[in-house]
Amino acid sequence: MDKILAKKDFPRWLGALGAYDVYAPQLIDDVWNYELAAKPKAVSLDYPQTAIPAKKIVFPQREFFFEFREADTDDYKLKELLPEEKPTVIFGVRPCEGKAVTLTDLVFGGEIKDDYYWKRRNAAVLVGLACATPPTTNCFCLSVNGSPHSKEGLDVLMTDLGDQYYVEILTDKGKKLVSEGGAIFHEAKPPDKKAAEKIHADSEKKLARELKNIKDVPAKLKGMFASPFWDDESMSCIRCGICTYLCPTCHCFDINDEVESQTPLAGRRVRTWDTCQFPDFTMHSSGHNPRPDKAARLRQRINHKFQYFVEVWQNYQCTGCGRCITLCPVGIDIIKVVEKVRDHAS
Amino acid sequence: MTEEFEPKIVAFLCKWCSSAGSDLAGVSRMEYPANVIPIQVMCSGSVSPLYIFEAFNRGADGVLVSGCHPGDCHYIKGNMYARRRLLLVKKLLEHLGLEPERFQMSWVSAAEGQKYTQVIKELVKELKPLGPQTKLRRERNG
Amino acid sequence: MVKHEDVRAEAKKLLESGKVKYIIAYELGADGWKANPVFIKKPEDVDKIIWGPTCFHNLVRFVVDEKRRKVQQKNPDTRPVGVVVKGCDSRAIVILLQEKFIERKDVHIIGVSCEKTGVIDERKLANKLKGRKAKNVEFGPDENFVVTTEEGAVDLPASEIMADRCLECIAHVPVITDVLFGEKTKRTVPHPFGSVEKIETLSSEDRWKFWSEHLEKCVRCYACRSVCPMCYCDECVADTITFAVSPDTTAEEKAQKIKWLDKSPVISENIFYHMVRAIHLAGRCIDCGECERACPVNIPLRMLNKKLEKEAKLLFGYDVGFDPEKPALISCFRDEDPEDFIR
Numbered sequence: 001m002d003k004i005l006a007k008k009d010f011p012r013w014l015g016a017l018g019a020y021d022v023y024a025p026q027l028i029d030d031v032w033n034y035e036l037a038a039k040p041k042a043v044s045l046d047y048p049q050t051a052i053p054a055k056k057i058v059f060p061q062r063e064f065f066f067e068f069r070e071a072d073t074d075d076y077k078l079k080e081l082l083p084e085e086k087p088t089v090i091f092g093v094r095p096c097e098g099k100a101v102t103l104t105d106l107v108f109g110g111e112i113k114d115d116y117y118w119k120r121r122n123a124a125v126l127v128g129l130a131c132a133t134p135p136t137t138n139c140f141c142l143s144v145n146g147s148p149h150s151k152e153g154l155d156v157l158m159t160d161l162g163d164q165y166y167v168e169i170l171t172d173k174g175k176k177l178v179s180e181g182g183a184i185f186h187e188a189k190p191p192d193k194k195a196a197e198k199i200h201a202d203s204e205k206k207l208a209r210e211l212k213n214i215k216d217v218p219a220k221l222k223g224m225f226a227s228p229f230w231d232d233e234s235m236s237c238i239r240c241g242i243c244t245y246l247c248p249t250c251h252c253f254d255i256n257d258e259v260e261s262q263t264p265l266a267g268r269r270v271r272t273w274d275t276c277q278f279p280d281f282t283m284h285s286s287g288h289n290p291r292p293d294k295a296a297r298l299r300q301r302i303n304h305k306f307q308y309f310v311e312v313w314q315n316y317q318c319t320g321c322g323r324c325i326t327l328c329p330v331g332i333d334i335i336k337v338v339e340k341v342r343d344h345a346s
Numbered sequence: 347m348t349e350e351f352e353p354k355i356v357a358f359l360c361k362w363c364s365s366a367g368s369d370l371a372g373v374s375r376m377e378y379p380a381n382v383i384p385i386q387v388m389c390s391g392s393v394s395p396l397y398i399f400e401a402f403n404r405g406a407d408g409v410l411v412s413g414c415h416p417g418d419c420h421y422i423k424g425n426m427y428a429r430r431r432l433l434l435v436k437k438l439l440e441h442l443g444l445e446p447e448r449f450q451m452s453w454v455s456a457a458e459g460q461k462y463t464q465v466i467k468e469l470v471k472e473l474k475p476l477g478p479q480t481k482l483r484r485e486r487n488g
Numbered sequence: 489m490v491k492h493e494d495v496r497a498e499a500k501k502l503l504e505s506g507k508v509k510y511i512i513a514y515e516l517g518a519d520g521w522k523a524n525p526v527f528i529k530k531p532e533d534v535d536k537i538i539w540g541p542t543c544f545h546n547l548v549r550f551v552v553d554e555k556r557r558k559v560q561q562k563n564p565d566t567r568p569v570g571v572v573v574k575g576c577d578s579r580a581i582v583i584l585l586q587e588k589f590i591e592r593k594d595v596h597i598i599g600v601s602c603e604k605t606g607v608i609d610e611r612k613l614a615n616k617l618k619g620r621k622a623k624n625v626e627f628g629p630d631e632n633f634v635v636t637t638e639e640g641a642v643d644l645p646a647s648e649i650m651a652d653r654c655l656e657c658i659a660h661v662p663v664i665t666d667v668l669f670g671e672k673t674k675r676t677v678p679h680p681f682g683s684v685e686k687i688e689t690l691s692s693e694d695r696w697k698f699w700s701e702h703l704e705k706c707v708r709c710y711a712c713r714s715v716c717p718m719c720y721c722d723e724c725v726a727d728t729i730t731f732a733v734s735p736d737t738t739a740e741e742k743a744q745k746i747k748w749l750d751k752s753p754v755i756s757e758n759i760f761y762h763m764v765r766a767i768h769l770a771g772r773c774i775d776c777g778e779c780e781r782a783c784p785v786n787i788p789l790r791m792l793n794k795k796l797e798k799e800a801k802l803l804f805g806y807d808v809g810f811d812p813e814k815p816a817l818i819s820c821f822r823d824e825d826p827e828d829f830i831r
Contacts, residue, residue, distance in 0.1 A: 028705070029705075029785075029786045029787075030611055030615070030786050031705075031784075031785050031786045033705075033785070051784050051785055052785075061707060061753055062751075062752045062753060062754070137519065137621060138519075232527075235550075236524070236525045236526075236527070236550070238549060238711075238714040238715050240711035240713075240714035240715060240782065241709040241711065241729075242709050242711050242782070245707055245709045245784075246709075246784060254751060256750065256751055258750045258752065261486075270751070270752055272752055272753070273707075275709075278710075278729035279729060279730040280728070280729050280730050280731045281729075283730075283731050283733070285733075285742070286735055287733040287734040287735045287736075287737055288735070325518075327784050329545070329711060329714075329715050329778070329781065329782035330524060330525050330545065330715075331517045331518070331524030331525070333517070333518045336518050395763075395764070395767045396725065396726075396748055396764060399748075399760050399763050399764060400748055400760075403749065403756055403757075416827070423821070426821040426825070427818065427819070427821060429821065429825055429827055429830070430804065430817075430821050431818045433799075433803060433825075433826065433829060434767060434770045434796055434799060434800075434818070435767060436829060437795065437796065437799045437803075438763060438766055438770075438792075438796060439763075440692070441695065441792070441795045442695065442696065442699050442763070443692050443693065443694075443695035443696025443697070443698070443699060443700075444696070445692060446692075450829075450831065451829065451830045451831070453830055453831070468831070481696060482756060482759060482760070483756060484750070484754075484756045484757070485754060485756065
């Protein structure tokens, strides 16, 4: 089921996707981000890593739940604002972000599904791009059960072979997307497959950073809850929120009512991203805050990713994309922190 | 037939001078445009930049802050602080690209009912051609 | 030339004598070439301290943290903290002293002069290196930096990779210190507000386009506010992430708390937040550039604050961050303050 697509034919595939909202990485003011491709034909996949991960498309920073309006009869009219399932494609999704989406799927799925998330998720086709070389100097996907060519969470995986792409179809959604391109795709031949496999194998050796031997970290963390270790590690944290907002697996949110008019009372209930790194994230209305200081909040972030999520979902809640390391204004490095936990004297 | 655009102006009027001046205009039956939503404050110096930003955020087409003449402030120096602080606000709004006519200040004393009507008339005349203020206004649901 | 050994020796002296609680300085980060803030508590650790062109952080932010910590302690250690400051950072200390947020005896100021250059801009360097990775960045002998990559060392003129604010710097030598390292060079900047003036030449509509396109990208991570030493309010009036409530706060007080803007990161709310921050920084922002550096989506935030710094100088003759005895910009006035804009 593997195909070959000549790079010069890539714009033709995009041109055939008029029925979809096409997102692709674009460079705006020196920052790469997934944006709606205004000119689908101008998309290029030659890019390192976006600042904001693909989660922003299936789990946008702000979405509406319902609108309310005071009616004449002393009652309220509520109207649910479920997102429409508009077919959406995201190109250039790095394997770490594909894996991250499988993790947020766990959280928003299960017995009680979050309809708002799933309407977008079901309508989204994720076209992955294998990492021939690590997009950043802080990538460490291999250390957290990921890989630069992982297929998890993706519907299609593209590998750059130079002047053509090796296209692996992974799901029915992916099959449909590729069929939109029609005859521009050719059957992949054994030499192509070998070339792709070589790129994949080589890419695993190129990761600059590793987080080794972390099997015992979850148990270690359990015993370090009250340790002064966290005070020292969090001293330079400025509690800005970048690490969590830009993490592909972080998914905490806040719900607010945004009132647009007082008479009649009308507005919308809105969900926005929130972060455990803001001091009031755990503020109780009594004034008590169980995580009153930076030490507690850093501990929370590391524990959630390397202990709690492992206990509940048997997965690290970290896919090794390195954004939190690259973008932290004061250089707090999750790899270093977890290594210190691993080596901490019990 | 299209209705002519009527700018909504939020005016922060200091209680001791400008608000009294606007009352004098009313009591003397002076005619002036009804575009103003007056908000009485104790002193022009008590007007926080947040009031002005919030007024624009809620859809005001123009904002006026009016206080006592220099030297006449009921709190001695309040209007002097306003003069400095609100000039900074004005410069910031213009830096962002908001039309300069939208935020203005005036000195109107309690005896200047006539001047108050003049200020409002000129303000409305300047704002009408600019149309509704959409740059800083919060979006509304349909 | 500022020598690491001199700074380390001073740090060692201070820690051994117990004169300071700890020292906030720069160390080499995990990547091996960029600096990171470090807190040196023991004399044995002073060898971590470095000084170089990647020391762009404003460490005075951690002096604010220390003060916050002290306020919450019953019997605080009243010794000062040592802090390494560049010229711009030292002006931040002046503002904190002006506002009486800290006392002079709370800090032991270890000044370093930027001499002929300043610090680099990471993004400019990455653009210059075009894919090559930096392994080391050092001050060159003249107005240049020596950057070592896997392909060897290359000389780069400061004007090409230096941070924007350094190109307009008016305080390359710290203005207040307990000890100073490096030469007190003389430097003049022909256009201290050149970058703002470029935006002022645009038409009103073009300026709006410039700002709305940039501020639309804002994700309200509040990194700009979190990294700023001047944004030390316990509760930010614009959008607070730290409700200053206690068990004694009444329900009525909580209900009457004003919500000035919505959490949604839409353009109107983003602009509101940035406007409030800019106006609250009028006469207090000392252009350390940290807000712009921390922003993950590259919004030119300096240009908002710098505009008001320029107006403070031009309209009111006010110099920001040089004299600890001076009153705050908006808590003083002159009889000759302009009023031609008032009807």
